[in-house]
Amino acid sequence: MRLRVEFTTEPFDLDEAPAHAVVAREVIQSADLDAVDVGPFGNTAEGGADAVLTAVDALLRESLAAGATRVSLQVNVIGGDGK
Numbered sequence: 001m002r003l004r005v006e007f008t009t010e011p012f013d014l015d016e017a018p019a020h021a022v023v024a025r026e027v028i029q030s031a032d033l034d035a036v037d038v039g040p041f042g043n044t045a046e047g048g049a050d051a052v053l054t055a056v057d058a059l060l061r062e063s064l065a066a067g068a069t070r071v072s073l074q075v076n077v078i079g080g081d082g083k
Helices: 019-030 049-065
Strands: 002-010 034-038 043-048 070-079
Touching: 002 019, 002 049, 019 034, 019 043, 019 049, 043 049, 049 070
Parallel strands: none
Antiparallel strands: 002 043, 002 070, 034 043
């Protein structure tokens, strides 16, 4: 099964990327995912279910530890049998 994760971290800072946002991007970019797209207002990545779920775990743990006060995310099944 393939999954797509979309996420943002808060609080926002339009002048400079906060530490939690930098950490979140690094986690996603270093994970074994494909179709990674990071931006100032939202980020997406796709991959196999195990890779996405492992990355989401690391994303939550590391961005919260780096000062995020909120992490909004959505995970969608985009391929496979959906089980």
